[in-house]
Amino acid sequence: SSGINAEYGDILVQSTGRWLYVQCKMVNTVQDRERTLSLLEKHLKLALDGFLAHSDVTNVCDILYYMSRLYHEFDRRDDRNKCAKRYRNYKMTLSLQDPL
Numbered sequence: 001s002s003g004i005n006a007e008y009g010d011i012l013v014q015s016t017g018r019w020l021y022v023q024c025k026m027v028n029t030v031q032d033r034e035r036t037l038s039l040l041e042k043h044l045k046l047a048l049d050g051f052l053a054h055s056d057v058t059n060v061c062d063i064l065y066y067m068s069r070l071y072h073e074f075d076r077r078d079d080r081n082k083c084a085k086r087y088r089n090y091k092m093t094l095s096l097q098d099p100l
Contacts, residue, residue: 015054016047018043018044022040022044037074064087
């Protein structure tokens, strides 16, 4: 069981719910790290897709940053580096959208 029912609300509400679920789940993780990583990855990717669909660059950046930290914690350097690169690209997009 994934621990979350994402059938309610529009994609933005679902993505926000998945994002919060992952944050809570990560705090409580102590055993079975690989299984937990797989579950968190699933929800993070689905939340990321939802935020991308809504062009919610701020939450996209938050999730990519979190994923980078998660992959670092699990010593998955290639995945961490890919997320970090995507994060930097979206962060630059965000700064270009923000008028001074």
